[in-house]
Amino acid sequence: MALFDLPIDELREYRSESTEPEDFDAFWSKTLQEAREFDLNARFDLVDTGLTTVKVYDVTFAGFGGHPVKGWFTIPAEVSAPVPVVVEFIGYGGGRGLPHEHLLWASTGRAHFVMDTRGQGSAWGGGGGTADPVAGAPAYPGFMTRGIDAPENYYYRRVFTDAVRAVEAARSHPLTDPARTVVLGGSQGGGISIAVGGLVPDLAAVAPDVPFLCDFPRAATVTDRHPYREIGLYLKTHRGRSEDVLGTLAYFDGVHFASRGRAPALFSAALEDQTCPPSTVFAAFNAWGHDDKAIEVYDFNDHEGGGPYQEAAKLGWLRSYA
Numbered sequence: 001m002a003l004f005d006l007p008i009d010e011l012r013e014y015r016s017e018s019t020e021p022e023d024f025d026a027f028w029s030k031t032l033q034e035a036r037e038f039d040l041n042a043r044f045d046l047v048d049t050g051l052t053t054v055k056v057y058d059v060t061f062a063g064f065g066g067h068p069v070k071g072w073f074t075i076p077a078e079v080s081a082p083v084p085v086v087v088e089f090i091g092y093g094g095g096r097g098l099p100h101e102h103l104l105w106a107s108t109g110r111a112h113f114v115m116d117t118r119g120q121g122s123a124w125g126g127g128g129g130t131a132d133p134v135a136g137a138p139a140y141p142g143f144m145t146r147g148i149d150a151p152e153n154y155y156y157r158r159v160f161t162d163a164v165r166a167v168e169a170a171r172s173h174p175l176t177d178p179a180r181t182v183v184l185g186g187s188q189g190g191g192i193s194i195a196v197g198g199l200v201p202d203l204a205a206v207a208p209d210v211p212f213l214c215d216f217p218r219a220a221t222v223t224d225r226h227p228y229r230e231i232g233l234y235l236k237t238h239r240g241r242s243e244d245v246l247g248t249l250a251y252f253d254g255v256h257f258a259s260r261g262r263a264p265a266l267f268s269a270a271l272e273d274q275t276c277p278p279s280t281v282f283a284a285f286n287a288w289g290h291d292d293k294a295i296e297v298y299d300f301n302d303h304e305g306g307g308p309y310q311e312a313a314k315l316g317w318l319r320s321y322a
Contacts (some may be wrong), residue, residue: 003220003271005279008297011269016215016255027151027251028199035161036066038066040132042169045230049099053077053268054106056099063118063162070116070130071166072099074106075175084180084204084322085111085170089163089189089196092143092212092227095121102108109320110182110208113170117160117188118138118162119123119143119155134158144230149244151251160195160252167200173216180204184314187276187303188212190267191254192257194284197236197265198257206265207314210276214254215283217246225274236257258284267315268310 006014019223021027044057056074063069075083082090089294090096096116105112120143121128132155134147147153163183171178182205183193190211197206212227220231231249250256265288269281278297296313298306306313 003276004274005271008225008271011278011288012280014279014282015286016131016253016280018215018217018253018255018283019250020251020253020256024251024256031157031161032164032199035064035165038062040165040168040172044173051100051103051174055105059113059169061165063165064158065134067118067133067158068130068313069166070096070128071169072096072102072114073111073170073173074099074102075111076106076109077311079109079111079175081179082175083109083111083320084182084275085113085173085176086182086322087167087196088112088114088123088129089166089169089183089185089192090114090117090120091185091187091189093120093123094125095130097121097126097128099127108129108315108318110174111170111173113166115163115166116212118158125318132158142227142230144227145234145245148234148248150290152249152292153275153310154248154252156252160199163192163196166201167203178319182207182318182322183281186210190276193204194254194261195252195257197263198260201262203263205318206261206263207267208265209310210270210273210303211267211281211284213252214258214276215280216249216253217278217282218283220246222277222279223274225233228275229281253282255287259289261291264321265294266292266314267293267295268298268306268313270303270305271293272299272300272302273305275303
């Protein structure tokens with residue numbers, strides 16, 4: 001696929017037309033307050049993985065509604081004092097997988113916490129183990145339209161709340177330094193990272209790669225690739241609901257979380273990315289609220305983005321922050 005979105009000069013100036021709800025902050029404050037009424041109850045159970053350079057813990061904590069959410073916590077085997085912690089969120093359809101799939105960040109001397117995404121973990125990778133016990137209104141197959149009838153019911157309200165609680169769980173371990181907490185992820189994981197960056201004010205750094213869940217009004221119309229296409233297919237059946245659907249999605253748009261970002265950020269975008277079009281990524285990047293921000297651009301890549309090159313960029317960049 002050749003370049004299909006805006007030219008790079010226009011991308012660097014592009015601003016989303018997504019309308020922020022007047023009660024955006026109140027909605028999320030109430031959501032998180034309700035979640036914190038449940039004891040976090042973070043449990044770290046040491047597991048025997050056969051790995052000798054790291055220790056791995058099977059984690060369970062209380063997410064949205066007090067529902068149990070799983071994760072892996074990996075830390076260098078010889079660590080005896082608090083270290084920075086990298087909290088990672090997973091791409092669409094994936095789960096926490098198996099412990100040996102997540103060795104990069106612990107290999108840098110940091111702790112690493114990867115959150116399982118509720119209801120997912122069945123499309124690729126090593127799978128997941130976190131159910132989503134909340135039922136929603138009729139939805140097109142996938143996750144993008146689950147509970148889209150109202151912001152209170154929408155699937156990503158639960159996921160974003162889980163993600164904030166995952167940061168709290170990671171910080172609760174005695175060998176992590178809460179002041180040096182980093183959140184990152186690719187695609188859906190990048191979108192979740194942006195949301196957490198807007199909801200948790202004291203992070204050390206945020207690193208979203210080719211992030212999903214940004215600039216819904218443009219994303220739903222500029223690409224016909226899934227998962228964004230799920231929105232169009234829903235509206236193809238539910239005629240005349242576009243305004244209502246975009247009204248719900250506005251509470252979960254990465255652009256609005258980005259404007260509340262209070263940590264240094266490193267984004268990445270790929271100019272041939274039809275899954276998360278570059279204009280939607282730049283919409284969030286351009287809105288990011290912290291002055292210390294940068295974006296890596298991969299001219300001839302699709303949704304794989306920078307891949308290992310972006311990992312190398314993050315390894316170098318994070319040295320200054322955590």
